[in-house]
Amino acid sequence: MSLGQTKGLWRSDWLSYALYVPVLAIFLGALIFALAQSSTLERDMRIAATQNMLWVVSQTQMEIYALALSVSAPDRDEDAIARRYDLAISRLNLIQQGPQARYLETLGHLDGIERMTAALLDLDPQRRGHTARLHDALADLCADLHPQINRIANDVMIADWDKAAARLDTYRDTQRLVMVSVTFSLLAALAITWLLLSKQRQLFHAEVQTLRASRLLKQEQDTASTYRDFAAIVSHQLRTPLTLIDSAMHRLERLGDDVSASEVSRRRAVVSGAIGRLVRLSDTVLLLARIDNSQIGVRFEPLHMADIARTLVAEAQAQHHVRRIDLSCAEGPLVAWGDGDLVGHIIDNLLSNALKFSAPDKPVEMRVFAQGQQIACAVSDQGPGITEVDQPYVFDRYYRGQPYVEGVGLGLALAQSLARLQGGHINLETWPGKGSVFTLWLDAAPSGSRSQRSDN
Amino acid sequence: MKLPTISIPLVVLATVVFANPAIQASEDRILTLGGAIAGGKVALTRADVLEFPQHQIVTTTSVTDGPQTFEGFLIRDLLQDLDAEGDVVVARALNDYQIEIPISDFERFDVVGALSMEGVPLSSRDKGPIWIVYPRDDHPELQDIRYDTRWVWQLVSLHVQ
Numbered sequence: 125m126s127l128g129q130t131k132g133l134w135r136s137d138w139l140s141y142a143l144y145v146p147v148l149a150i151f152l153g154a155l156i157f158a159l160a161q162s163s164t165l166e167r168d169m170r171i172a173a174t175q176n177m178l179w180v181v182s183q184t185q186m187e188i189y190a191l192a193l194s195v196s197a198p199d200r201d202e203d204a205i206a207r208r209y210d211l212a213i214s215r216l217n218l219i220q221q222g223p224q225a226r227y228l229e230t231l232g233h234l235d236g237i238e239r240m241t242a243a244l245l246d247l248d249p250q251r252r253g254h255t256a257r258l259h260d261a262l263a264d265l266c267a268d269l270h271p272q273i274n275r276i277a278n279d280v281m282i283a284d285w286d287k288a289a290a291r292l293d294t295y296r297d298t299q300r301l302v303m304v305s306v307t308f309s310l311l312a313a314l315a316i317t318w319l320l321l322s323k324q325r326q327l328f329h330a331e332v333q334t335l336r337a338s339r340l341l342k343q344e345q346d347t348a349s350t351y352r353d354f355a356a357i358v359s360h361q362l363r364t365p366l367t368l369i370d371s372a373m374h375r376l377e378r379l380g381d382d383v384s385a386s387e388v389s390r391r392r393a394v395v396s397g398a399i400g401r402l403v404r405l406s407d408t409v410l411l412l413a414r415i416d417n418s419q420i421g422v423r424f425e426p427l428h429m430a431d432i433a434r435t436l437v438a439e440a441q442a443q444h445h446v447r448r449i450d451l452s453c454a455e456g457p458l459v460a461w462g463d464g465d466l467v468g469h470i471i472d473n474l475l476s477n478a479l480k481f482s483a484p485d486k487p488v489e490m491r492v493f494a495q496g497q498q499i500a501c502a503v504s505d506q507g508p509g510i511t512e513v514d515q516p517y518v519f520d521r522y523y524r525g526q527p528y529v530e531g532v533g534l535g536l537a538l539a540q541s542l543a544r545l546q547g548g549h550i551n552l553e554t555w556p557g558k559g560s561v562f563t564l565w566l567d568a569a570p571s572g573s574r575s576q577r578s579d580n
Numbered sequence: 581m582k583l584p585t586i587s588i589p590l591v592v593l594a595t596v597v598f599a600n601p602a603i604q605a606s607e608d609r610i611l612t613l614g615g616a617i618a619g620g621k622v623a624l625t626r627a628d629v630l631e632f633p634q635h636q637i638v639t640t641t642s643v644t645d646g647p648q649t650f651e652g653f654l655i656r657d658l659l660q661d662l663d664a665e666g667d668v669v670v671a672r673a674l675n676d677y678q679i680e681i682p683i684s685d686f687e688r689f690d691v692v693g694a695l696s697m698e699g700v701p702l703s704s705r706d707k708g709p710i711w712i713v714y715p716r717d718d719h720p721e722l723q724d725i726r727y728d729t730r731w732v733w734q735l736v737s738l739h740v741q
Contacts, residue, residue, distance in 0.1 A: 210705045
């Protein structure tokens with residue numbers, strides 16, 4: 125990625141984040157507004173003293189009425205009159221205090237109440253003494269006050285209802301505002317969520333792209349290093365047989381006409397062995413290349429493993445006539461399902477390895493047997509075995525073990541790949557210092573195909 | 581305080597000139613107690629209730645402006661002194677207003693039977709002789725109409741049950 129591209133991305137990042145600011149502002153703004161409105165509503169929801177105003181005024185009205193009754197009673201009980209008088213005064217005092225006074229002032233009744241109180245206090249029996257004249261005057265005053273206080277109660281009732289209705293209007297408006305702001309808030313929250321999600325998706329995509337790119341790069345590097353290794357090892361392995369052929373030719377040339385028939389035959393054997401190695405090497409390389417490019421078509425067919433083993437052991441025996449190669453085949457049908465050419469290549473590889481890695485005086489053994497639904501072909505040698513360190517890498521390409529073992533390190537890797545192509549595998553059992561057993565496992569051929577084969 | 585100017589001298593007049601004669605002489609019984617208390621029924625004079633430790637509350641009220649200083653006895657002390665046993669107290673006022681107050685109120689809050697406001701004895705021509713006052717400003721939960729109705733003024737009797 126160039127610097128310019130990075131800068132571009134950086135800028136688009138900022139742009140996409142800048143989108144959040146107005147949305148966040150809408151979200152928070154609407155939420156704060158709703159909160160403020162709700163808190164106003166909450167404060168307003170308390171019942172104020174003046175909402176009790178009608179009751180307070182009607183109590184005053186009642187006390188004045190009770191005073192009128194007590195002064196008009198035939199017995200004119202002075203204690204009762206005094207008590208009633210105090211109560212009436214206390215109620216008039218109450219509606220002239222604090223919030224009550226302000227309420228009455230808005231209705232224009234405070235002056236009236238003050239005049240009433242002054243008139244009543246003017247007839248205080250405790251100060252002026254209980255006389256019939258005072259009681260009569262109190263009765264007259266109460267009769268006079270009654271319609272006035274009645275009007276006040278009337279106005280208070282109407283004002284109360286107006287206020288209650290106005291309050292409900294305010295509540296409704298506030299409620300509506302809160303609902304609208306919460307809706308805005310919700311929409312903004314959804315927008316933010318959407319923005320965040322799409323941002324995350326972009327990031328995820330970018331990450332996947334980076335990952336993919338880095339994996340591709342790694343693959344490229346692996347391939348490059350594979351080919352470097354490959355070229356180095358193969359060219360080295362090509363050198364040995366070519367040198368052998370070259371030196372054999374030189375020898376024959378130097379001998380000129382003096383060359384004996386036995387000499388020619390000896391040199392010819394060397395050359396043909398070297399050519400054999402070259403052919404096997406090129407076969408292996410070609411097969412691996414075909415596997416890498418998925419160009420290998422497996423032609424599945426029922427394979428009579430005992431026959432194949434017998435043929436291969438005979439060929440190996442012909443090449444290595446001093447070696448002892450034992451073959452044992454189990455009883456019964458040993459028909460595997462696979463590709464004859466590929467299986468031949470695998471077993472040939474296992475057999476030549478066994479011969480190569482064990483002393484000439486040690487026998488190599490091949491056993492063919494069935495186990496469950498699988499057919500096995502085990503090749504055992506009495507070589508040095510494989511150390512614990514090397515065991516996990518035996519089937520890896522170019523792995524040649526420690527100490528250095530001659531070879532390309534492709535044979536077992538190829539054999540394992542070929543086995544897997546056919547749905548089978550090769551496993552290893554080894555005893556360092558005693559020998560190894562490589563076993564090719566293949567599925568047994570389906571019974572239908574087997575009978576078909578036997579019909580032919 | 582937004583009282584109209586004309587009302588101020590009148591209120592002052594009411595409390596100073598006319599209220600004083602309405603404050604009962606100390607031998608008068610100002611509060612009667614009944615119900616589940618020691619002795620079944622007790623009548624107390626102003627001097628009696630003044631013998632309890634006096635307690636001050638500064639609080640706003642629902643019917644006046646600004647904070648007021650009240651002084652009086654703790655209802656809790658009074659009930660304890662009378663070995664009151666019950667869940668509620670029925671408080672009754674001079675005008676027969678009555679309300680049930682849970683005794684737990686007096687345990688949870690320093691509820692006062694106030695005898696004076698701003699140093700002036702409460703008159704029966706205002707909210708005296710006794711006004712039940714809650715420490716409204718110290719406890720937000722008390723700022724509620726359901727507690728306002730327990731602020732009985734012109735208190736004359738308490739009945740424990």
